[in-house]
Amino acid sequence: MIERDGYLPSSYGESFADVYDDWYADVSDVDATVAMLAAIADGRPVLELGIGTGRLAIPLAADGTTVVGVDASPAMLDVLGNKPGAAAIIAIEADMASLGRAPGLADHGPFSAVFAAFNTFFNLPTGDEQSACLQGCHSLLADDGRLVIEGFVPPAGGLTDGGISVRDVTAAAAVLTVSKHDANDQLIRGHHIEMRSGGNTMRPWIIHYRTPEQLDASAVATGFALEHRWADWHRTPFDPAVHDVHVTVYRKNSPA
Secondary structure, eight states: OOOBTTBOTTHHHHHHTTTHHHHHTTSSOHHHHHHHHHHHHTTSOEEEESOTTOTTHHHHHHTTOOEEEEESOHHHHHHHHTSTTGGGSEEEEOOGGGGGGSTTGGGGOOEEEEEEOTTGGGGSOSHHHHHHHHHHHHHHEEEEEEEEEEEEOOOTTOOOOEEEEEEEEOSSOEEEEEEEEETTTTEEEEEEEEEETTEEEEEEEEEEOOOHHHHHHHHHHHTEEEEEEESSTTOOBOOTTTOSEEEEEEEEOSOO
16 A cells, blocks of 8 residues: 555545535446446456446446446445445455455456546556556456546646636535646646535545556556547547547557
């Protein structure tokens, strides 16, 4: 387990579990995501990295796909476990940078697909952890397996240095987002600060982003080959000059 200035693999989930479903329920097209993943799975098991509260896993399992998921946050897994449909999912508490040490995970494979949606892969705060995750994915996939990663595309002109913005204001609370960007490390550190009359809640997050080209290089070095890159889960053709999100499919190519 790697700690970065007090930030642990479980920190995001432990801080956001109580609000995740309210804040991020419509963050992406769930139906389109489930449809693509089910097609890739083709009736075989899939592994979700950062399964969280089951936003994708529950409808994917309800569609007939066997879903195994890992998450480093007990709080996230508690929320998932109390939802209808959760009994069909195999959820394992584990850091996605250490998949080889996830208890019993290998027993449920090999997997037809491993996927990380909505910047989840970028939640790994170091390049070493991201590389370790890719290696773990490679080892758990079937010989014809696929790795699917959704992530944002850093703007060509670069990101701002960070700052303060208003996320939400209601009669009961105000939520500010505070962030700081390190362009050299491609690291964004931030907090959502929820202010209420009874006190403040700090919700920390870290994004260690990669350009599509950098992601490709890491994947190829691990033994993957780029198969598809789309702009969304509907398989819209990707144009780097236009789109700020990509959904990339890598094919398991050769032993790492």
